Amino acid sequence: MFRNFKMVDRFIFGRGCINQLDVILEEIRENSSSSMVFLVDDVFENAEFDNRLPVIDNDYLIWVNVDEEPKTGYIDTLTEDLHGRSKDLPSGIIGVGGGSVMDIAKAVSMMLVNPGSSADYQGWDLIRKPSVYHIGIPTLSGTGAEVSRTAVLSGPVKKLGINSDHAVFNQIVLDPDLIADVPKDQRFYTGMDCYIHCVESLEGTYLNAFSKAYAEKGMDLCKGVFLEKEGPEADEELMMASFCGGMSIAYSQVGVCHAMSYGLSYVIGLHHGIGNCVAFDYLDEFYPKGVAEFRQMCEENDIDLPRKLTAGLSEAEFEKMVDVSLTLDPLWENALGPDWKTIMDRKRIRELYEKM
Amino acid sequence: MFRNFKMVDRFIFGRGCINQLDVILEEIRENSSSSMVFLVDDVFENAEFDNRLPVIDNDYLIWVNVDEEPKTGYIDTLTEDLHGRSKDLPSGIIGVGGGSVMDIAKAVSMMLVNPGSSADYQGWDLIRKPSVYHIGIPTLSGTGAEVSRTAVLSGPVKKLGINSDHAVFNQIVLDPDLIADVPKDQRFYTGMDCYIHCVESLEGTYLNAFSKAYAEKGMDLCKGVFLEKEGPEADEELMMASFCGGMSIAYSQVGVCHAMSYGLSYVIGLHHGIGNCVAFDYLDEFYPKGVAEFRQMCEENDIDLPRKLTAGLSEAEFEKMVDVSLTLDPLWENALGPDWKTIMDRKRIRELYEKM
Numbered sequence: 001m002f003r004n005f006k007m008v009d010r011f012i013f014g015r016g017c018i019n020q021l022d023v024i025l026e027e028i029r030e031n032s033s034s035s036m037v038f039l040v041d042d043v044f045e046n047a048e049f050d051n052r053l054p055v056i057d058n059d060y061l062i063w064v065n066v067d068e069e070p071k072t073g074y075i076d077t078l079t080e081d082l083h084g085r086s087k088d089l090p091s092g093i094i095g096v097g098g099g100s101v102m103d104i105a106k107a108v109s110m111m112l113v114n115p116g117s118s119a120d121y122q123g124w125d126l127i128r129k130p131s132v133y134h135i136g137i138p139t140l141s142g143t144g145a146e147v148s149r150t151a152v153l154s155g156p157v158k159k160l161g162i163n164s165d166h167a168v169f170n171q172i173v174l175d176p177d178l179i180a181d182v183p184k185d186q187r188f189y190t191g192m193d194c195y196i197h198c199v200e201s202l203e204g205t206y207l208n209a210f211s212k213a214y215a216e217k218g219m220d221l222c223k224g225v226f227l228e229k230e231g232p233e234a235d236e237e238l239m240m241a242s243f244c245g246g247m248s249i250a251y252s253q254v255g256v257c258h259a260m261s262y263g264l265s266y267v268i269g270l271h272h273g274i275g276n277c278v279a280f281d282y283l284d285e286f287y288p289k290g291v292a293e294f295r296q297m298c299e300e301n302d303i304d305l306p307r308k309l310t311a312g313l314s315e316a317e318f319e320k321m322v323d324v325s326l327t328l329d330p331l332w333e334n335a336l337g338p339d340w341k342t343i344m345d346r347k348r349i350r351e352l353y354e355k356m
Numbered sequence: 357m358f359r360n361f362k363m364v365d366r367f368i369f370g371r372g373c374i375n376q377l378d379v380i381l382e383e384i385r386e387n388s389s390s391s392m393v394f395l396v397d398d399v400f401e402n403a404e405f406d407n408r409l410p411v412i413d414n415d416y417l418i419w420v421n422v423d424e425e426p427k428t429g430y431i432d433t434l435t436e437d438l439h440g441r442s443k444d445l446p447s448g449i450i451g452v453g454g455g456s457v458m459d460i461a462k463a464v465s466m467m468l469v470n471p472g473s474s475a476d477y478q479g480w481d482l483i484r485k486p487s488v489y490h491i492g493i494p495t496l497s498g499t500g501a502e503v504s505r506t507a508v509l510s511g512p513v514k515k516l517g518i519n520s521d522h523a524v525f526n527q528i529v530l531d532p533d534l535i536a537d538v539p540k541d542q543r544f545y546t547g548m549d550c551y552i553h554c555v556e557s558l559e560g561t562y563l564n565a566f567s568k569a570y571a572e573k574g575m576d577l578c579k580g581v582f583l584e585k586e587g588p589e590a591d592e593e594l595m596m597a598s599f600c601g602g603m604s605i606a607y608s609q610v611g612v613c614h615a616m617s618y619g620l621s622y623v624i625g626l627h628h629g630i631g632n633c634v635a636f637d638y639l640d641e642f643y644p645k646g647v648a649e650f651r652q653m654c655e656e657n658d659i660d661l662p663r664k665l666t667a668g669l670s671e672a673e674f675e676k677m678v679d680v681s682l683t684l685d686p687l688w689e690n691a692l693g694p695d696w697k698t699i700m701d702r703k704r705i706r707e708l709y710e711k712m
Contacts, residue, residue, distance in 0.1 A: 002370035004380060004527075007363040013566040013607065014358035024360060171360075176565070209532070209592035210369040213600065217573045236565035244569065251369065 005250045006165040008136075008147055013174040013239075015232070018137065021173060022054035025092065028133060032091035037082060039064050039105050041097030041139065053096070060085065066100035069265055069272065072119040072155040075104065079111040079118075089113065093134040098190065099143030099152075099272060102136050106151035106167040109134035118162065119155040127164040136169040139178045141238045142190030142273060144197060144246020146172045152272070158327055159266040174243070176235040188226070188301050189273035191238055192294065194245035195222040196276050199290035200255035201248045204334040211252035218244035226297040255335030256286045256344075259328045260352060263321035268309060281305055282355050286335065310356050322349045361606045362521040364492075364503055369530040369595075371588070374493065377529060378410035381448065384489060388447035393438060395420050395461050397453030397495065409452070416441065422456035425621055425628065428475040428511040431460065435467040435474075445469065449490040454546065455499030455508075455628060458492050462507035462523040465490035474518065475511040483520040492525040495534045497594045498546030498629060500553060500602020502528045508628070514683055515622040530599065532591040544582070544657050545629035547594055548650065550601035551578040552632050555646035556611035557604045560690040567608035574600035582653040611691030612642045612700075615684045616708060619677035624665060637661055638711050642691065666712050678705045 012020060025036060035058050040050065042063035055061045062078070082090065089112055095105025109131040111118050121127055136146045145152075149168050150161035179187070198219035201211055221241035225234045260283075261275035270278065277294075284291045298305065310318070326332075326349070332340040368376060381392060391414050396406065398419035411417050418434070438446065445468055451461025465487040467474050477483055492502045501508075505524050506517035535543070554575035557567055577597035581590045616639075617631040626634065633650075640647045654661065666674070682688075682705070688696040 002368050002373045002376065004366050004368040004376070006366055009365070010360050010362055012358050012360045014564060017358045020358065020360070174566075208370060209589070209596050210530075210599075213573055213577060213593075213596045217569055221569060233565070237569075240565050240569045243566075 003251065006149060006168045008168055008172050009170045011172045011174060015177050015236070016175060018052060018173055018175040018178060021094075021137075024135070024171060024173070025054055028092050034088040034091045035059050035086060036092045036094060037062065037090045038094045038096065039078070039101060039108065041066060041101045044096070044139075053094075060090075064097070064101060064104055066097065066104070068269060069159075070100050070104050070107070070153050072117060072122070072153050075107045075111055075118040075153060078104070078108050082108070082112060089132055091133065093132055094137065095134065096137045096139060098138065098140035099145040099193075102138060102143070102145035103151040103153065103161075105134050105136060106131075106169070107153060107162060110151070110162065110164065110166050118153060121162045121164070122153060122155050122158065122160040124163045125165075127162065127166045129166075131166040133170050135171040135173065137173045137175070137178070138239075138242070140182055140186070140190045141179050141242040142193040142245070144194065144242050144249065146174070147243055147246035148249060154266055159262045159324055160327065174239050176232065176239050179235050179239060180232070184301070185303065186273070187238075188297075188303050189271070189277050191222060191226060191241070192277050192280070192297070193273045194218055194241050195226075195294065195297070196257050196280050196290070197245040197254055198222065198248060199287050200257060200335065201245075201252040203287055203290070204252055204255050205337050206252045206334045208251045211248045211250055214244045214248035214250070215252065218242075218248055223293065223297075227300055253330050253334035255331055256283055259325045259331040259335070260349070262328060263325040263353065264309070264356065266324045267313070267317050267321045270309065274306070277303075277305055278309060278356055279352075282352055310353050318350055318353060321353050322346050325349055359607065362505060362524045364524055364528050365526045367528045367530060371533050371592070372531060374408060374529055374531040374534060377450075377493075380491070380527060380529070381410055384448050390444040390447045391415050391442060392448045392450060393418065393446045394450045394452065395434070395457060395464065397422060397457045400452070400495075409450075416446075420453070420457060420460055422453065422460070424625060425515075426456050426460050426463070426509050428473060428478070428509050431463045431467055431474040431509060434460070434464050438464070438468060445488055447489065449488055450493065451490065452493045452495060454494065454496035455501040455549075458494060458499070458501035459507040459509065459517075461490050461492060462487075462525070463509060463518060466507070466518065466520065466522050474509060477518045477520070478509060478511050478514065478516040480519045481521075483518065483522045485522075487522040489526050491527040491529065493529045493531070493534070494595070494598070496538055496542070496546045497535050497598040498549040498601070500550065500598050500605065502530070503599055503602035504605060510622055515618045515680055516683065530595050532588065532595050535591050535595060536588070540657070541659065542629070543594075544653075544659050545627070545633050547578060547582060547597070548633050548636070548653070549629045550574055550594075550597050551582075551650065551653070552613050552636050552646070553601040553610055554578065554604060555643050556613060556691065557601075557608040559643055559646070560608055560611055561693050562608045562690045564607045567604045567606055570600045570604035570606070571608065574598075574604055579649065579653070583656055609686050609690035611687055612639055615681050615687040615691070616705070618684060619681040619709065620665070620712065622680045623669070623673050623677045626665065630662070633659075633661055634665060634712055635708075638708055666709050674706055674709060677709050678702050681705055
């Protein structure tokens, strides 16, 4: 069986295209009198960024905090808050921020119409009812969250996405202007998330011609951005790299690096992009060419990766990291084939974590 | 203003994925009791190809003829025929064939719910009512019709597409098996349609980073297929090349070659792919690198382009070709910039046609 991939309904791409958001919303507002809900990364709270958003009348602008990656409890609180504000469903949820905010917007739009806790839906295709109309406006590029069917969440027992066609955005607004002011290190880490996606996709066992085409292009664009280009053109290409990296996952999967990085995020709270970079630097044996190029990009961009992050972790914490990593069967299977359990055991994962 | 691009809702890609069509249709049938209408290229009429299609109960299988490229009169006849068969709208239109059949499926799905003749809608954004659910299953790769918002038609006075978000397929089924048996010349001509798209997109004035990424990838894949690869892998890559070439038009346009080729099709009935090849070979002055590579691919694939096709045309026929070509403002503007009329006049177009 091949996956029948749900695409984002509409995209708009171009420098300054966020200024067309009012026109896009107008059409949605025509068919509904309820509020639009803007979920915006609170790093923009004092940046007058909200002036650029068409928040009107009874709309809500809610600053969301992603100092920690989104937790199921946070999604449940946001959902409850919105139910409390109005008995009508919002006419749209608009997420403005990095991958974490994209994930929050997806998750809230699903949880507004599906009962229970978001933790009940961590896994594959568990969401039953279609989500509220939702828009993604990335202000960081790399994760590919803007085109994926996943809302990655940390729950009471695991870090695992809600994977559903209902997670897919109805609209994405890709404005390269919005990533122009990202701090250099953060830009690098999220950019490398894309590069690592592409490596894991291309080196994986699930790959087909569709995913290969996208992963190759995503990788080329990343290398251009981090080895050659600067300025506005680089912003545009990084945004496209993220789009291609995300699309490449349609018939592929990420691999060893993401599986390890999920454990790091869960236990020591490392954000996804930097977590991938920390892990990838120890994975020469799986991705020799990719890791070599990655190190070259680190050097070109004056990046000092944090080291010894797991030193001093307790036995229980190490074991929890290994547990989280091992729940991600499809990632391991993509990376190492159907017999991955004969190749990768707890001891080997633990040894890798001890180096990081 | 940037275009807010409507994507195909869903795609499935993989060798043999046409066998999942029944599962895809099941979901649509659940919500509607009316017929599915299969519009299938009649080259498959004696090929037992219809055995592979899930035609059941009160569905209709209609063989469509595309010896000539689709005309507005043909669309109107098909639409009327379907209205005559049932007072209910079909639950879906499934087009199976090359770019012409894709265009027919798009046009019929729109015309079933929009009054008048399809000729009334040749142009940009004239369709008012949402089309019937429609699926595209390409059996030729190159035009990008599977992802475009255009149903190209020849009408009483012009060859011009119905360009509309409502033309976009709800589902595409991309099965590389279906293009495995295309005759060599036809495969080349439709493949070159993709290559030429990419050249015109990359050399055009409308280009942005989105369209550039897709056009570059589409071009690379084409060159791989026609200069290096053979066999199943080449089918898969050609199908992806077509997809990328089509997507590259999102923020771009085709150019001089397509504008000239439309005139050839209209007056001497040349099919789109071969028409592009005939025209492109005389366009060194506009696309020197592209034309050189194109000739290399012709040579590698033992292609003898037809020559002297316009010899013996009447004065009126030449004038008509020039007229058809000159109606295509956006193509000329993309190719030559906003002042294109100072660069390209009737005389120069006529001289180019005389060589072909």
